[in-house]
Amino acid sequence: QVQLVESGGGLVQAGGSLRLSCVASGRTFSSYAMGWFRQAPGKEREFVATINWNTVSRYYADSVKGRFTISRDNAKNTVYLQMNSLKPEDTAVYYCAAGRSSGNQYVSSYDYWGQGTQVTVSS
Numbered sequence: 001q002v003q004l005v006e007s008g009g010g011l012v013q014a015g016g017s018l019r020l021s022c023v024a025s026g027r028t029f030s031s032y033a034m035g036w037f038r039q040a041p042g043k044e045r046e047f048v049a050t051i052n053w054n055t056v057s058r059y060y061a062d063s064v065k066g067r068f069t070i071s072r073d074n075a076k077n078t079v080y081l082q083m084n085s086l087k088p089e090d091t092a093v094y095y096c097a098a099g100r101s102s103g104n105q106y107v108s109s110y111d112y113w114g115q116g117t118q119v120t121v122s123s
Helices: none
Strands: 004-007 010-013 018-024 033-039 046-051 058-060 068-073 078-083 092-099 117-122
Touching: 004 092, 018 033, 018 092, 018 117, 033 068, 033 078, 046 068, 046 078, 058 068, 078 092
Parallel strands: 010 117
Antiparallel strands: 004 018, 018 078, 033 046, 033 092, 046 058, 068 078, 092 117
């Protein structure tokens, strides 16, 4: 069992930056691929970024490529999402997730989810 707790969300102006963190409980964090997803009001949850257990493989949604960076620190059981050049369309609740298969962009591929953290980007 893995429990995930996100933090770092907030209100920021367009063009600004935020760094989200997700702390995992459990001793097997380093064996999981980690992902970030987001869900805007009235929309389905969508993939943002994913990173495999040893940070070699990282994948991003086209909408965030070049602006967002996913990273992890296995010693701290933490995965991060650095978000730069934020746009109003990035406004959403951001969720981190843990799964056994790396490189996956599908919600159904992840076994554990956090409660989410709100990111609001004003224009």
